[in-house]
Amino acid sequence: MLEKAQFEIGAADLSQLPPDRGREVAFAGRSNAGKSSAINALTNRRRLAFVSKTPGRTQQINFYALGAGRYLVDLPGYGYARVSGQLQQRWERVLSAYLQRRASLQGLVLIMDIRHPLTPLDRSLLDWFAPTGKPLLVLLTKADKLSRQEAARQLHTVRAGLERSYPGGAHAILFSAVSRQGVEAAKGFVAGLLGGENEAPAEYNPSRQRKAPG
Ligand code: GDP
Numbered sequence: 001m002l003e004k005a006q007f008e009i010g011a012a013d014l015s016q017l018p019p020d021r022g023r024e025v026a027f028a029g030r031s032n033a034g035k036s037s038a039i040n041a042l043t044n045r046r047r048l049a050f051v052s053k054t055p056g057r058t059q060q061i062n063f064y065a066l067g068a069g070r071y072l073v074d075l076p077g078y079g080y081a082r083v084s085g086q087l088q089q090r091w092e093r094v095l096s097a098y099l100q101r102r103a104s105l106q107g108l109v110l111i112m113d114i115r116h117p118l119t120p121l122d123r124s125l126l127d128w129f130a131p132t133g134k135p136l137l138v139l140l141t142k143a144d145k146l147s148r149q150e151a152a153r154q155l156h157t158v159r160a161g162l163e164r165s166y167p168g169g170a171h172a173i174l175f176s177a178v179s180r181q182g183v184e185a186a187k188g189f190v191a192g193l194l195g196g197e198n199e200a201p202a203e204y205n206p207s208r209q210r211k212a213p214g
Pocket of ligand 1: 029030031032033034035036037038077141142143144145175176177178179
C-alpha cells in the first residue's frame with residue numbers, strides 16, 4: 001500500500017490542511033535526522049520526500065495520498081539552527097496544534113539520528129503528543145553508522161527515556177535507510193494503523209505491535 005504514495009498537497013498553515021476525516025500517519029523529526037530518507041525507504045521511492053541538501057528548507061506539512069482516504073504526512077523538520085527564532089516558534093505552534101487536535105491522525109513515527117536521540121525539541125514533541133495516547137514509533141535511524149553494540153546501547157537508553165516521557169507506550173527500533181534495517185517493522189506499524197486497503201480500517205492492536213519491533 002505504501003508504494004502507492006502520491007504527493008497531494010502541502011499545507012503552509014493549519015488553515016490549509018485537508019479535511020480532517022481520513023486516516024493518516026505522520027512523520028516527524030529534527031532537520032537532517034533522516035526523515036525524508038526514511039519515508040522514501042518505506043515507500044520504496046528514491047525521491048518521494050525531498051532529501052534535502054539544506055536542512056530546514058521544507059517548512060510545510062506534506063500530504064501523500066495512498067488511496068481510500070489514507071495518507072502519509074511529512075511534518076516539517078525542526079531545530080535547524082539557521083531558522084529564525086520567530087519562524088521556529090511559529091512552527092512549534094503549528095506542529096503542536098496538528099499533533100494534539102488532528103482526529104485523522106492515527107499515530108506518529110518520530111525519526112531520530114541514533115547518534116543524537118531525544119534532543120530537547122524531540123522531548124517537546126513527545127510532551128505535546130503524549131496526552132493523545134496514540135501509538136508512537138521511534139526510528140533510531142542511521143544505525144549503520146554505529147557498531148551493533150553501540151546501536152544496542154543507544155536503543156536501550158532511548159527505550160528507557162521513552163518510558164518516562166511517553167507513558168502511553170512507545171516503541172523504538174533500530175533503522176537504516178542504507179541497510180534497510182527496520183524497514184519492514186516500520187512498514188508494519190504504519191500499515192497496521194492505516195488498515196488494509198480492501199477492508200474496514202483495522203483497530204490498532206498494541207499486543208501485536210509490541211512484538212514487531214526489535
Ligand atoms: P531529513 O532532513 O530529516 O529529511 O534528512 P534526510 O533524509 O535529508 O537525510 C539527511 C542526511 O542523512 C542525508 O545526507 C542522508 O543521505 C543521510 N541519511 C539519512 N538516512 C540515513 C541512514 O539511514 N544512514 C546513513 N548512513 N545516512 C543517512
